[in-house]
Amino acid sequence: MTDAIELRRLDGFDGTAFAELSESIFGDTARQRHLTALMGAEISARHEELRSSLPKADRVRIGAFYDEALVGYTTGWFEVGGRFYIGSSAVHEAYRGRGLYTRLMREVEAIVRERGGIAISSQHVATNNAVLIAKLKLGYVIAGTEYVDQMGLLVRLVLHLEPSRLALFAERTGMLAPPVAG
DSSP: OGGGEEEEEESSOOTHHHHHHHHHHHOHHHHHHHHHHHHOHHHHHHHHHHHHHSOOOOEEEEEEEETTEEEEEEEEEEOTTSEEEEEEEEEOGGGTTSSHHHHHHHHHHHHHHHTTOOEEEEEEETTOHHHHHHHHHTTOEEEEEEEETTTEEEEEEEEESSHHHHHHHHHHHTOOOOOOOO
16 A cells, blocks of 8 residues: 555645644644643743744655545754754554655655755654654664653654764764674
């Protein structure tokens, strides 16, 4: 079934299908109502106003389509210094466990490499084991954690696209390695 799914790089698109898929998976509307109740409408509105006033970065959007139905996506943007940040990814429940997420991540990697990027990063809720494990299998490393009011505890993952940068990361973070025989 995933062979019949086509990945498309999207420049302009109708965001309705993306929003609907995201809402069905993440429940952003319910989360936003909950945050407004906790933080107050004024703080929530200020946060959204600040977010919308930020300059728009060089965005990349990839849609996964079965026939013409959007069944998965990933979107992100380039940051200063050649790093790419994956802002959101989702795969419809009926299409999970078939390698679609891996295909989306490989397509992101190809785009970032084409454009000369040096690393790809993302943040995920600390309890999202399925995505954390999938990314670790793809070569991402854990680069830290952060608490964010809107999301809770997040794990930051990074895929270094240059072996020398991964080696530097390993050296500076003291990554565990098997003992050297000798």
